[in-house]
Amino acid sequence: MQTDRPGVAAARTRLLFLLLLAPALLWLVGLIVLPHLELGVLSLRARVAPRQYEASLAQYRTFFEEPLYWHTFVRTAVMSIVATALTLLLAFPVAWTIAKIVRGRTRSLLFVLCLIPFWVSETVRTLGWMILLRESGVLPGLLVAMGLTAVPIEMLYRDATILVGLVYTSLLFMVVPLIGALETLDDSLIEAAYDLGGSGLSIMRQIVIPHAAPGITAGCIVVFMLTLGNYLTPTLLGGKNSLWFTEQIYTQFITRFNWEQGAAFGFLLLVLSTAIVWAGLKLAGQRFGEVMQRA
Amino acid sequence: MASHPEPSAARLAGPGAGPLAAVTHPDLEALNVTKRFGAHLAVDALSFSVARGSFFSILGPSGCGKTTLLRMIAGFQRPDSGEIRIGGQPMSGVAPNRRPVNMVFQHLALFPMMSVGENIGYGLARRAMPRAEIARRVGAMLERVGMPGTAGKRVDELSGGQKQRVAIARSLVLEPTLLLLDEPLGALDLKLREHMKIELKQLQAAFGTTFVYITHDQSEALVLSDHVAVMNAGRFEQLGTPQALYYEPRTPFVAGFVGAANRIAGHAQDVGGDAVELVTAQGLVMYARRIGPVMAGAAVEAFVRPEVAHLARDAAELSTQYPHYIAQVESLLFDGANSAVLLRETSTRIEFRIALPQTGRLADLRVGETVAFGFDPQRAVCFEAAVHAD
Numbered sequence: 145m146q147t148d149r150p151g152v153a154a155a156r157t158r159l160l161f162l163l164l165l166a167p168a169l170l171w172l173v174g175l176i177v178l179p180h181l182e183l184g185v186l187s188l189r190a191r192v193a194p195r196q197y198e199a200s201l202a203q204y205r206t207f208f209e210e211p212l213y214w215h216t217f218v219r220t221a222v223m224s225i226v227a228t229a230l231t232l233l234l235a236f237p238v239a240w241t242i243a244k245i246v247r248g249r250t251r252s253l254l255f256v257l258c259l260i261p262f263w264v265s266e267t268v269r270t271l272g273w274m275i276l277l278r279e280s281g282v283l284p285g286l287l288v289a290m291g292l293t294a295v296p297i298e299m300l301y302r303d304a305t306i307l308v309g310l311v312y313t314s315l316l317f318m319v320v321p322l323i324g325a326l327e328t329l330d331d332s333l334i335e336a337a338y339d340l341g342g343s344g345l346s347i348m349r350q351i352v353i354p355h356a357a358p359g360i361t362a363g364c365i366v367v368f369m370l371t372l373g374n375y376l377t378p379t380l381l382g383g384k385n386s387l388w389f390t391e392q393i394y395t396q397f398i399t400r401f402n403w404e405q406g407a408a409f410g411f412l413l414l415v416l417s418t419a420i421v422w423a424g425l426k427l428a429g430q431r432f433g434e435v436m437q438r439a
Numbered sequence: 440m441a442s443h444p445e446p447s448a449a450r451l452a453g454p455g456a457g458p459l460a461a462v463t464h465p466d467l468e469a470l471n472v473t474k475r476f477g478a479h480l481a482v483d484a485l486s487f488s489v490a491r492g493s494f495f496s497i498l499g500p501s502g503c504g505k506t507t508l509l510r511m512i513a514g515f516q517r518p519d520s521g522e523i524r525i526g527g528q529p530m531s532g533v534a535p536n537r538r539p540v541n542m543v544f545q546h547l548a549l550f551p552m553m554s555v556g557e558n559i560g561y562g563l564a565r566r567a568m569p570r571a572e573i574a575r576r577v578g579a580m581l582e583r584v585g586m587p588g589t590a591g592k593r594v595d596e597l598s599g600g601q602k603q604r605v606a607i608a609r610s611l612v613l614e615p616t617l618l619l620l621d622e623p624l625g626a627l628d629l630k631l632r633e634h635m636k637i638e639l640k641q642l643q644a645a646f647g648t649t650f651v652y653i654t655h656d657q658s659e660a661l662v663l664s665d666h667v668a669v670m671n672a673g674r675f676e677q678l679g680t681p682q683a684l685y686y687e688p689r690t691p692f693v694a695g696f697v698g699a700a701n702r703i704a705g706h707a708q709d710v711g712g713d714a715v716e717l718v719t720a721q722g723l724v725m726y727a728r729r730i731g732p733v734m735a736g737a738a739v740e741a742f743v744r745p746e747v748a749h750l751a752r753d754a755a756e757l758s759t760q761y762p763h764y765i766a767q768v769e770s771l772l773f774d775g776a777n778s779a780v781l782l783r784e785t786s787t788r789i790e791f792r793i794a795l796p797q798t799g800r801l802a803d804l805r806v807g808e809t810v811a812f813g814f815d816p817q818r819a820v821c822f823e824a825a826v827h828a829d
Contacts, residue, residue, distance in 0.1 A: 330548065332544045335535075335542075335548070336544055336548035339513060339515075339536065339542045340536075340562035340609065340610070340613065341536045341537075341613070342536060343536060343565070351552070354552040355551075
């Protein structure tokens with residue numbers, strides 16, 4: 145080893161680094177970049193005759209000309225933002241409890257409780273919601289039994305139900321980065337702020353949230369992307385009325401066999417999520433690199 | 440050491456000192472304050488008061504309850520019984536953010552998400568003070584702590600000493616009745632700690648605010664304070680001036696904890712007036728001054744400070760008024776002005792730590808040499824052993 149010159153050693157380190165990176169690169173190129181290139185090409189052509197295609201923006205034009213498509217698009221974005229905000233509101237107290245209040249065994253127990261639902265597949269979990277909420281299900285039955293409603297009410301196929309399902313599915317992905325962010329907050333900072341005259345609200349606003357901002361942003365990005373790209377939960381809980389954009393993509397690819405249109409929708413969804421994440425980062429004054437280190 | 444002049448009370452009665460600044464009350468009073476954690480008695484029926492404008496230290500080993508006491512004064516913990524009064528006002532049920540007390544935390548707890556100016560202005564902003572006034576006061580405060588023009592700096596751009604000053608400035612800008620300091624020098628390196636000690640004392644004198652300082656470092660407590668309380672197992676062993684604690688310890692704990700001392704256990708062979716003749720288990724006969732009652736025959740412990748003993752190569756050089764002992768040099772502990780030697784008394788092998796004369800005489804002492812030492816029995820103290828002072 146001592147015969148190695150610095151140049152040789154550096155070359156070895158570089159080689160090792162590339163080897164370690166190779167699986168990730170293969171995955172990235174093979175499963176993300178190449179299909180997207182293909183989709184990009186697909187989306188920019190139109191079929192003029194069987195097996196005859198020409199370059200065209202017709203797929204994108206259809207999206208803007210057909211109100212159903214871009215209504216669904218906007219609706220999906222708004223619902224996803226609402227779901228992300230609700231998840232944040234719900235996850236924050238949970239993360240605060242786990243990171244700051246409980247210690248030792250209780251703490252691990254609470255964390256496992258957050259994790260346990262994820263041992264079951266998303267389909268089964270969603271079906272669980274359906275059992276609870278459908279007209280002949282547990283909750284409507286309970287309401288009738290308690291005399292709160294005369295007849296069982298259908299709780300599925302409503303926007304609120306979709307939101308409940310989405311928030312439930314996303315909760316863990318918000319709780320984990322939040323715990324990470326809150327754990328690194330020194331308790332004495334909170335005490336110092338309190339000692340200097342700060343009230344609960346001002347401490348939250350000026351000490352806790354600025355400190356946890358990268359974790360909050362990371363959680364929001366992850367949850368937003370998962371929600372925007374979710375197919376199962378909106379479809380099962382929202383039924384035909386769910387109008388989720390991923391369903392439109394599914395329909396184009398699978399039902400209509402219109403890959404060109406589906407590819408254009410896929411690209412539009414990608415642009416949408418990128419734009420909203422970018423806007424969110426700007427709004428929170430965060431930088432993507434820093435945030436992802438916390439995630 | 441000249442006693443520290445009391446700063447004028449008038450300086451305190453500025454705006455913000457408010458109605459609490461009644462001159463007749465001590466700034467801090469504790470009445471029978473007790474705090475338990477489960478079976479552990481952290482603070483045991485403590486009563487004391489701290490005069491306006493003084494620098495008061497609570498000195499004790501870790502786990503003695505001093506942090507709990509400080510946190511009760513700040514309001515982060517509630518005493519199980521007893522009362523804390525600040526500026527004459529009872530504090531039970533008053534939240535930390537409503538107390539006329541501010542705290543400098545052990546690791547300072549500066550807000551990293553804020554600039555220096557925002558840190559110092561945080562408390563003022565919570566009082567809904569106009570922005571311009573906050574900026575003016577922050578600027579003036581930075582000037583007083585010797586950091587003018589640094590309001591825009593980020594906290595992590597500051598040196599350790601500057602952070603210290605910002606932490607103190609952040610509290611003092613609120614003009615509290617009482618400033619609590621929780622071992623704020625603990626995290627600093629030795630050189631800076633020595634420097635900050637002096638600076639803290641000067642700051643306290645300049646502002647005239649009452650400081651309550653807790654530390655386990657006896658040198659910090661002795662150098663800084665007007666009064667020191669030595670705390671052990673939830674109680675004050677002794678409360679007095681640094682000089683009194685050092686020269687007139689009232690309990691064995693204080694004698695052992697404040698300053699370095701040789702502790703020699705034995706039993707009292709003879710007690711006459713305030714002089715005790717004690718014999719150790721190995722048979723060494725020693726004389727020391729009695730503190731508190733000592734019965735002849737009782738188990739006792741004596742404390743001899745390294746600097747009270749005189750050291751010589753030849754016993755003839757020592758004063759004939761005191762008994763002297765012959766010993767071998769076991770090791771040399773060179774530490775500049777604090778240099779000492781470890782000796783073993785020839786016949787009993789009892790170990791003594793004796794200071795080397797600062798004149799440089801005996802600087803050529805070698806391990807294994809035989810020397811003589813003796814001390815004035817009046818300057819060694821002796822306590823009955825079983826009695827732990829109450």
